[in-house]
Every structure is written in C-alpha cells, then in structure tokens.
Amino acid sequence: MVLSTQSLCKKFGSLEVARDISINLPAGARYALIGPNGAGKTTFINLVTGQLKPDSGRILLDGQDITRTGTADRVRKGLTRTFQINRLFPELTPLESVTLAVCEREGVSANFWRGLSAHRDAIEEGFAILSRLGLADVATRPTRQLAYGQQRLVEIALALATKPKVLLLDEPAAGVPKDESAMLFKVVANLPEDIAVLFIEHDMEIVFSFATQVIVLVGGAVLLQAGPDEVKEDPRVREVYLGSAHV
Amino acid sequence: MSETLLELKDVRSGYHEAVVLDRISVSIAAGGSLAVLGRNGVGKTTFLLTIMGIVRPMRGTITFKGTEVSRLTPDRRALLGIGWVPQEREVFKSLSVEENLTVAARPGRWDLDAIYALFPRLKERRRNMGDQLSGGEQQMLAIARTLMTNPSLLLLDEPLEGLAPIIVEELTAAIRRMAQDEGLTLVLVEQHADVALKLTDRAIILERGLVAHEAPSADLLADRKTLDRYVGLKLDAPAANAG
C-alpha cells in the first residue's frame, strides 16, 4: 500500500467528522471518495495531508508513519493534494506559480545567488505541465485575472508539479466545463502507473467512468468501499447520496 | 408571458481596458428564465456581474422593472429586487451560518424556517462560522443567503457545483417550483447544459464576447450539434479505466 490510514478519528467540538477511518490506497489506484455534503471528505484529506491533526489513529505512507510529519514534508515525500476552494498565488502568473512548485520539489528554491532563469529545466517543466492542461495561452497573465475554470486548472497544475506518489484531488472538476474536465481527467489518467489517485467528486458520470473503486463516506465513517457498479446499485448509497437521478 | 422585467441593450462591459462582453442585447420577461451557456472564460460570470452592478457597463443600458439601473450601485439594485449567488460562494467568514442568513434578509416568502426546511444541513450547522463549513454547505449557504433577500430576479452562477446529487435534485426541484409557481425570474449560468436547459425556458450562448446563439431552451436541448459547437458538451468517456 502506498497510503494507508488506521482508525483516524477527529472531532470538531461534539461533531464527529472522522470516525475510525481506515483506508488503503495501492500504487496505481484510481479511487473516488464520495458522500453527502459535510460527510467529512475534505476533512479526511486535511487529516491525511497534515492540515489538521487527528485526535487518534495513524497515517502511513509507503509503510512509514507520517502522522506527526509536517505538511511540507509530506508533500516532499510525495503526498500532494488540491483544494476544493482555490488557494492560488493571485499576483503570480501560472508559469511562475508552477515553476515555484517545481523549484521547491527540486530543492533549489532556497538558492538566492543564481537568477531564476538559470533553472531552465524547472521553467520548461512548469510550462509543459501548463500546456498539458491547456493553460499555455494564459501562462503569463496574473492568476487573479483568469476565469474561474482556468484557475481550477492551475490548482491541479500546482499539484502535478510536485511529482506526487499519492495525489488527493478535492473536487478537481468543480467549476470546470465538461470538455475541459474530461481533458483534466485524461491528464490524471495518463499519470505514471505507480501514482495512486484519490479524488472527491460529486459528478457521478465522472466517478463511474473513471474510478476503479469507490469509497462512500457518510457522517464521518466509511459506509462502503466497492466497485462503481456495486456502489451505484447500493440502496443505502442511493438513499443518502445519489437520490433518484441515477437509477 | 407578461411584461419585460430585465432588459440589456447593446451592453459592453469588461475590466479596465479589456472588453469581455460586447453588443449584448437580451431581455427577460417577468417570470421567465434564461440559461447562459458558453465555454470557460467567455464571460458568463461577467454577464451576471454587469447586471448586478459590480462590473460597470462601458456602454449600453440596463433596465430593470422599467427603471434604468445602469448607473446604480449594487445595493440599490439589490433593493430593487435583484439577487445574485456568486460562483465562488464567498460566504461571510466571520459570521455564523445564521448571521449569514439574516444579515441582509428582507421580508418575504423566504425566512429562516423556509430555508432550514430546504437545507436541513444548514440548520444543523447554524452556529458554525462561515469558514467552518464544508464546500457543499457553503454553496447551500450562498444560495440560501440570497434567497433570504427575497429577490424577484435571481442570478445564479453555477449553483449546483459541489453539491451531492441528492441535493442537486432537491434544489433543482425547488428552483423549478419557484420559477413556475411563484413567478420568480431566473438567470442561470451552469456548466451542466442539460440541467440548465431543463430548468429554463430560453437560453443564450456566449462566444467571443457576443451572443452567438439564442433559442428556446427546449429547442437547444434537442440541437446537440449547436451545443457541441459552442459549449463542447460532448463528454467522450475519459480513458480512465485504461490507466
């Protein structure tokens, strides 16, 4: 398993947002995490990546305990996420933003005695990532000025630039038009085989055509983990989440 | 359908020198509903911002309920009955859920009880601060907050984004009810063109800053070719399982 969690628990006051969550992601996983609004999906990602501290439980990356490791260290170990609500660098251009992420990964960002343009590889790699996501045209405009959908893509580009082993995507396609979200998922699908992907998504067409396994989270606890078809048919999932639309 | 509620005549708008929308002339009858479609970044949000007054038109006029509103500030337009749900939710972080709902509330059909009946989730979370909500909860709150001002024209910018399918179902039902039974006028920007078209009676498609196509929603829904061309609706199954 590349990533596994063991009985993660977390409470906000009296609200239990994570109840004994144990999940395993093998290399090459393309898993979806679904569940009603407020079920605790984002919280789970926050716990795994270190934005939040679990009350109890353990997190293992490549068999190594990272429960107490800082967020940045987890990213450098290959555990990266995107945010449901954009967290970008508004005045930087996408090219600069992504180059920054590449530089951080390569460990050259602390280097203050050489001009940025000396890190040619980093810049070209950053640009390549943007191109793959269709952002080449806007690569040199301030991120703030991009349309929402384009900003969503920059969010993904930043994550890809860290060369993750495990990629956690929090509603990556929200606000992205259909054709572009298809492209986005194609990019994700074409990531190297050994990268494990867990994505949160409320668009069932995407979930069922892209995920090999679906984890359903309800009220902070795992209700079910199964293949898409099984999940689709499960009456409990339908009742609390899918509704009648996907019958 | 009755008299015109909102009319845009030859509107041009954008940011500083950058023109995003041009020669926009659209009118919506009271009780009518309009879907605004178009690719990423064509200016759908800008269209709503212009109606709301957050972006000032560089040219042209906007009339609402027979009065020209082009020069009015957003709050004056809001008091005349325009309500807007922003795309990025933008709930007030330092207000609790309930304060978010009541801070700008105006009397009418929608009050706390009605809102809590539509979104029970919000009732459970009503003491949470705005930044202690899940993404979907924020989306619900953003919609509910605007409903609490009891607008007669509702501008929705991708309101279904990030909501669980079962909520989408309830919300679309509610929107349909509002439009049909209560005469609420609606402008809907939505990525899911099919959903949007099912909810509205007319649609415009924006392309390169212009209205490229205008048609009754039902017709457009059947016209897959036009949709493909302007909106890129086709969702060719991603090569996911291959990966």
Added chain:
Amino acid sequence: MINNIVIVLFDGFAFGMLLFVLSVGLTVTLGLMNFINLAHGAFGMVGGYVTVMLMRQYGVPFLLTLPLAFLGAALVSVVLERIFFRRLYRSGELNQVLFTIGLVFVAAAGATYFFGTGQQPIVLPSWLRGSVELFGIRFGVYRMFLIAVSLAITAVLFFTLERTRFGAKIRASVDNQKVAQALGLNVERIFAITFALGSGLAGLGGALAVEIVGLDPSFGFHFLVYVLIVVSVGGLGSIAGSFLGAALLGIGDVAGKYLVPELGSFLIYLLLVAILLVKPTGLLGKR
C-alpha cells in the same frame, strides 16, 4: 501589605482603563473595519483640544465637554471619510498606513498653528480631583471616574456591536464588501457610521486622557504605540478583548514596576511580545 496589593491592583486597573479609553476607538476602526488607522491619535487630539478649548474659553463644565469631544472628532472623521477614507478601504493596508501617517503630520501642523507647541493643562472640577480614603487606602477620584466610564463604554459597545444586527452588518461588509453590497447592504453608510463611531470614541478617549497624559501637538504620535499594543493584545475586533487586554496590560505594567522597577520600561513590550507569541490572535481575537 494587603493594602499595598489592593492599591497596586487598583492603580494598575485604572491605568489599564486609561489605555482602554485611548484605544477603544481603534478597536472599532482597525479591529472591526480592518482599517489601519494610524491617525487614531489625531482624532484623540481633536477631542482633547475640543475639551480644553471649551473649558478654557467658554467655561463649559468638564462633563459636558465629553460628549462634545466625541461629536467633534466624529464630525471631523465623517468629513474626512466622505472625501478620503472611503477610497482607501479597498486599497490595501500599506496605502492606509501611508495616508493616515500623512494625516497625522497634517494634524500636528494644524494643532501647532492654532494652539501653539505648548502643553494645554486643564483644571478639573473639584469633585474629580484628589483622592478619597476608604478602608485606610487612598483611591484617586479621577481614576475611579475613568474606571466607571470605561465600564460604561464597554457595556454599550458590547451590546450594540456584538449583540445586534448592526455588528453583523459591519463584519459582513468588512469580510466581503462586494457581496455585502450585492445583498443590498449600504456598505458606504455602514462604514461611515462605524468610522464616525470609532473616531468619536477616539475623541472621547483623548478628552479623558488630557488630565493624565497632557496635550500638545505631538499627541497624535505619542500614544500610537500604546494603543496598537492594546488592540493587538486584546484581539482584533473584540471590544471585550480590548477591555481585558487593557486591564491586563495596566495591571501587569503597574505591578511589574512596583515589584521590579528596573524592568519598568521593558515591561509593556515584554508583555506584548509574550502574549502575542502564545496567542497570536490576541486574547479574544478570532482573526
């Protein structure tokens, strides 16, 4: 011994309340509105001069000058707000810093021109002067008066700003002007009223402080550091926090000076740094 403890606590609390009246206006403009108003002291100075001039030139009783000091400062701020400040709400904290510092310069020059560079003493009515003896301890009368006024201000503000919809409207407008306006809130008016309230309180604080700290054209700069300390220690936007912070700083400062006088000039800064490192958002602040 017990007497000494009581009197040091009392004096400390009273000193804290002096800091509180000086800074409570800033808790409104900086704390609630997020407006870096370094001209706060200048509004305090307006209040101070209003009181001094009314008492000296027209023989107006001290108590009556207090509301007029509030009004005077509020009025000046409304005019400035309409012309200048409203343009600055959105333009970033650095511009606010620069502009309000510029304003303090101008205010100091104006005060020098009209009132001269000298100290402006006031003579309090006799019932506010001296001290009274209770249980063998002498309490300064003016200090007791300050404490009473501060408690009243705190109560009034707490209920109007933290317990009414007006408070929520201010917070909403500050959080997100664009959306607040689009929901029909008259953001401009809300800001103008709030700003006037903050400046009025500054004026009132200035008027109350003259007796203890004096008044001259450099007043605007003088207590800037102190008021910033109180607001940040109390926590942005919290009236109760400011009250608590001021009390704590006052008592800490006076008790510290009493026990370790060598540390006298370090104490308030040590307290500041220590509190903020432990609680970066201040005692009761959320942001």
Added chain:
Amino acid sequence: QETVKVGLILPYSGPFADAAKQLEAGVTLYIQKHGDEVAGKKIELIRKDTGGPNADVARRLAQELVVRDQVDILAGFALTPEAVGVAEIATEAKKLTVLMNAATSSIIDLSPYMVRTSVTIPQVNYALGKWAVEEAGVKQAYTLVSDYGPGHDAESSFAKGFTEAGGTILGADRTPVANPDFSAYVQRVKDSNPEAVYIFVPGGAQPAAIGKALADRGLSPPDTKIFAQGELTHPEALESMGETARGVITTFHYTLERDDPLNKEFVDGYHAANNGRSPDLFSIGGYDGMHLIYEALKKTNGDASGDALIEAAKGMSWDSPRGPMSIDPETRDVVQTVYIREVQEVDGKLQNVVIHEIPEVKDPLHGAAK
C-alpha cells in the same frame, strides 16, 4: 554690508518642538531688542530642524551650514545629542558653537570652540542636595528620576550633594522616559516613608502627572518634602497641579518671578512678542546665548572667526535677566547663581518664590575632575 551668519540647530519638529520654539523666541527677542547689527555687521539667522535627539542629523546640518551656507557661528542645541553630533564639525571648521541648552556637563569638552549659556544638571542639583541637608535639615530622601542621561546625572549629582552633607538616600528608582503612569513608583516611595523625595522628569506633561500622583498618595509638603529641578513647577504644570503643588521646592538657574528690573523687562517683552506665553529655561538660554555672541563680536570688532570669538567669550561676564553670570575661562562653561525656590501663594496665585540664592556656582563635575 557684511553679514555674520548664525546657524541655529534645533528640534523644531517632533516631541521637542516646544523647546525649540521657546529657545528661538529667546533668540529673536534679543535681536529685536538690540537690533540685528553689531560691530558693523548684520546678523543673519539660518534655522535648521533636527526633529529630535538625532546626532547624525545635527551633524549633517552643521556640515551643510558650514559648507553650503558658510555660517560663522553654530548655535542652538536644545538636546545633548545634537551638540554631540556637531562637536567634531565645530572643531574641524573652527566655528564658535554656543550651547544654548544641552545640559549634560561633559559635552563641552568635546570641542574647544564650544561655550555654554544654559545650565548643567549637576550645577543646580548638587547645590540642591547640599542645601537640603544643610539648610532644610532633611536627613533622608528617596530619588525618582527619568531613566535617561539627564535623569541619571540629576540623580547622581543630587545624591552627591545630599550625602556629602550627611544625608542618606533611602532608595532610588528610575521611571521610563515616556511614562504616562507613576503610581507604581510613587507607591514604592510611600512604602519606604522618606522624609523627602527628589524628582527629576523632563518638561512637558510629566511634571503635572507625577505631581498629582504624589498628592494622591498623600505624599505632599509639609509632611513629605518634595525636591526637584525647576521643570517640575513650570507654569502649565502649576496650573494643572493646582493646590497639590504648594510647598514643592525646586532648584533652577532661572526664575520667572524673580524680582529684578532686567528680568521684568525681559518677561514683559517676551509676553508681548509671544501672545502672553512666559519664557522658560530654553528662552533664557537662547537670550543669553545671543548676548554672548553680540558681546564677543563687539570685542573682536566684527571678526567672526572661531578662534577670535572663543577667546572673546572666555571669562566674559554680564548681568542677565536670570542674575549675574559668567563664562569660566578654563572650561568655557557657564557660572551662575543657583536659586532654591518654593511654590507659594502670591496674590492668590501659586508661583515659584526664591527662598535661597547660591552665587557663582560652577559645574561641580568639572570642578571635581581637576
């Protein structure tokens, strides 16, 4: 007609603006009275603002005055650091430099072209310390001074005079320079229950504040004697302290109410020229500084070179509104009468009444060093 240019370096802006203003008023009053011509030369003032105790700024201004404006004399200096900054320039450019206020004793040694027409802190406070024991019969005292150079000087010179005469210092505390609240220190004084308390705070708002704090604690004359340097009972402070100031004893080189025709003329002229404002120590320093410049120029017949002027200034003596004063030819420092004053009611108004005079006092530190 030839001019003699005098560069006036003062903290015109910032917290010490009032000092600059008062000092300059003394200077201009003198010029007004005696005309702007002396020894056939026209006196021209060039004013420069240091903004506060900034040695580096004062130094640059002096440099500019010398190279750009080509002044002949440097003057002013309300604050010690201003004088410190200028010393090297004075020496290098050989310009007479008149310290019209800066009161730290040692700075006069920094340049052979410096001369002082104000006062030194040890001068008045050492005398007070001695007097307190010898004449007032006080045996023990507590000192409370501002925690900065002048305060430290005041503390040590008072204590020196006091202990040399046989008194004991019970305790010594130092208050922060910008201290708005004295209650803690005053309580400490009260705890040790001394016969007398000695105070030194800078002018401005603090004198009234500390005066009231003492009175609030019941520390007031005659039960507890209060000694201080003259700033404590300046007119505005007296007004603000009211009754509580009665009986406070201060030491100073200048007394506003001193009964003397020269002084009366000076004070009246000053009132007339300054909207009724009274002169203070800064004003008299500026006034006498100008007098020294005029007299020196007369002696040299208009030769404005630093060497000539400083020679002329050494040993000069005259009657000032403050009383008789002279310049010590060796140290170039001021020698003058020190007045011990008590706050008393005269014609229904509280004012500083001279109760003792000590003539021809030199700066004790310079005396001691020899």
Added chain:
Amino acid sequence: MTHNQTSAIVESPARWIRSRNRWTIFEILFWIATLAPLYFFPAYLNLASQVAITALFALSVDLVLGYAGIITLGHAMFFGLGAFTAGILSSRYGWGEPISGLLLGGMVAALAGYVTSFLIVRVQHLALIMVTLGLGLLTFELANSLRWLTGGTDGLTGISTWKIFGYFRFDLWGYTSYAYSLAVLFLGFLICRLVVSSSFGLALRGIRENVQRMPAIGSDYKWHLRKVYTISAAIAGIAGALLTQTTNTVTLEVLSFQRSADVVVMLILGGTGRLYGAIIGAVIFLVAKDQLAGINPQYWFLWIGILLMAVVLFMPKGILGGLSRLIRRED
C-alpha cells in the same frame, strides 16, 4: 497579451523569464545619475550620503516587506545594532577601519536577525507587526539601560573612522562619505536584485501571495522567511554601520521606533516590491524634507503629510508604481 509574446513563451519560457530580469536602459541611466551630486551639487553631498544610507536601509526593508510580505515596524533594531557595533568598535576598542567595521556591523545584525527570525515566523498579520515593533522597542530600551556601553541618550562619543583603504580621508564636504555610501548602496542593491530575481525570490513572492498554499507545494516556507529576514538584517546592519562611519556619531535614535516607521513610510512612498521604490522613496522623502525644512523648519511636516496623502490618492502603488504606469500607457 499580444500574439508574438505568446509564441515567444512557447518557444522558450526560460528565455522569456530571463528577458524580464535584464538591465534596462532606465536602470543604467539611474545609476549614472547617482554620480551627479559629486560633480554638480557638492554642497549637497552630506545630504546625498544620508540619502544613500537610508536607501540601503529601505532596500533591506523592501526585501522583507515588499517581497516576503513581512510588515515590520522594528527594523531600526538591525540598523541600530550595526550602527552601535561600528561605533563601539571605534570608541571603545579604537578600531576605526571602515570596511571591517561594516562587515562586523552586518554580521552582528544578521545574528540578531537570525535569532529573532524564529519568533517572527510564528506570527502573522497584526501580531507580526506588533512583535517586530515590540522587539525593536525592547532593543531600544536595552541600549538605553546599557549606558556604559552605548552612552545612553547622550550617544557615543569619541568615534573616529580611519581612511578608507588607508587613503581616502572623510572630508568636511562629504566627497568621501558620498562615494563610499554610494558604492556600498550599489553593492547592496546588486545583492538584493540577485536575491529577488532568483528562485528564492520567487518563493518569497509566493509566501507573500498565499502563505497557506506554500506547505501544500512542499515548501518549508518558514526557513525561507528566516533566511530572508537574516539577509535583510545584515543589510540593515551595514547601513547602520555606514551611518556611524560617515558621521562619527551614534545615538539611541538609530534604534528608535521613529526610524523604523520612517523607513517604511519612505518605502511605501516609493513603491514596495520593486527595489527602486526603496531608493526613490528615500530620495524623495529626504530631499523634500530637507528643502521644506529649509523653507520653514517648523511646518515642513505639513507639506510632507500632504505629499504622503497625495501619493496615496493619485499613485496608489507608490511613486514608482505611478511612474511605471504612466510610461507603460505612453508606449
């Protein structure tokens, strides 16, 4: 965005980035112009040195404020440490060699910067401003109480700076002072320019734009902040030492809140986050002050106040921001 710009990026994004960092003709002219006082305004050389020193100090603040987003109201702490180090070295130990004095001043300030940076990175927003302010004031009070070392409020006396390279004497006109200050300013500027155009500079801007995002791209941003704070402290310390050496005086004022606040005002006035803003701000502020105070020493700050307000109203990105907008509009 024009079309051929887009294609230039596609061809070589690295070259495009490099082109944005090239020396422009404006810059070269600017530095040539800094030599003007030596030839045309010799009577203003002492002012010019003080401007150069302040500009260097403002540059150091721009690094932390303009690039890393750390608003500081306590940077005089480092300036003052540098100034006192150089001063004490000369007045207490009799060592007046300028270059080594500068370096030592810079090192002492850098050490202090490194130590305090651990506190700085723990706080943000107002708390950050207040912690810098508190530390600055504490240093001031400490210097005041160590009178035996610092001379207290009276300042240090007996400082004398030797000839530079044993050859150039500090003259009354200020030729040497200015040439020396200008040279150090230029070196400091080169260092700052390198820092901000490096990948480290990009990381700093990332921190300023969105600190919260930094850990999520694997950045140990606190280490970046500590580093830039230390670099900035070193430069501020050098500026302070320079002031001591060119004036042979040090007073407590070098550590004062006023100095910290003034430098921030100058920086914002000139425009933050663009290096030249720091220099232009110092020039405008100090020259205006000198000229206005020359006209009327008592009311000059009225005009300075009006200047500050006017700049905010008409050039919200500082003078340099306003100028560059004008220039861009013209071509």
